[in-house]
Amino acid sequence: MHPQPVWLIDLDNTLHDADSGIFPLINRTMTESVARRLNLPLHEADHLRRDYWQQYGATLSGLMHRHPGTDPAGFLRESHPMTQILPLLKPAPGLDTALAALGGRRAVFSNGPQFYVDGLLEAMNIASYFHAAYGIDSLGFQPKPQPEAYRRICRLLAVEAHRCIMVDDSAANLITAKTLGMTTVWYGSHARAAAFADYTAADMQQLAAIANRAATR
Numbered sequence: 001m002h003p004q005p006v007w008l009i010d011l012d013n014t015l016h017d018a019d020s021g022i023f024p025l026i027n028r029t030m031t032e033s034v035a036r037r038l039n040l041p042l043h044e045a046d047h048l049r050r051d052y053w054q055q056y057g058a059t060l061s062g063l064m065h066r067h068p069g070t071d072p073a074g075f076l077r078e079s080h081p082m083t084q085i086l087p088l089l090k091p092a093p094g095l096d097t098a099l100a101a102l103g104g105r106r107a108v109f110s111n112g113p114q115f116y117v118d119g120l121l122e123a124m125n126i127a128s129y130f131h132a133a134y135g136i137d138s139l140g141f142q143p144k145p146q147p148e149a150y151r152r153i154c155r156l157l158a159v160e161a162h163r164c165i166m167v168d169d170s171a172a173n174l175i176t177a178k179t180l181g182m183t184t185v186w187y188g189s190h191a192r193a194a195a196f197a198d199y200t201a202a203d204m205q206q207l208a209a210i211a212n213r214a215a216t217r
Helices: 022-038 042-056 059-066 072-079 082-088 095-101 114-123 147-157 171-179 204-215
Strands: 006-009 105-109 132-134 164-168 183-187 199-201
Touching: 022 042, 022 059, 022 072, 022 082, 042 059, 059 072, 072 114, 082 114, 095 204, 105 147, 114 132, 132 147, 147 171, 164 171, 164 204, 171 183, 183 204, 199 204
Parallel strands: 006 105, 006 164, 105 132, 164 183, 183 199
Antiparallel strands: none
16 A cells, blocks of 8 residues: 655645735734844845845744844744634635645644644644644744755654655745655646646646646656
């Protein structure tokens, strides 16, 4: 029997549409938190937020590297106000059908904080489809696309990288996954044929359609 895979599934802009409301809100609250913590004008804090995200994979990682004494838990709470986030949540159409089609174990692999990951899964009523869910604080504050984040999640799930199937909307995240030997699915309307993508899925219907092929690769 072919060993069952472990699906590592991104959260934002994969399981739900983050760009339509949640990401703009988080960008604003994160900028405000950076401004308060570093005593910067908002426009400078916004530039720094973007710069750290590009350099380190997550704004928090940049703050922790460049500003010793940063309180990561406090920063994550300030920048992810759940009472404002949840009303903006827009799950991907066909989510239940697609998740049910993915044979093997399934885990959420997100750069968001654990309370945010858990809160969104519960609000979308899909937590039962997953065997585990990991946010950045559950992975030692190591974000995608840093290879250590992938190694940590493999250790936590007791699985070798080549048995994992990574589903993500980010090319950078999939490049690392492919380098480590994972099967990759580039998700979203922008996905196209690429050396780092074994499969592409524009939506949940297409993800469900490739589930069997990816799992037996």
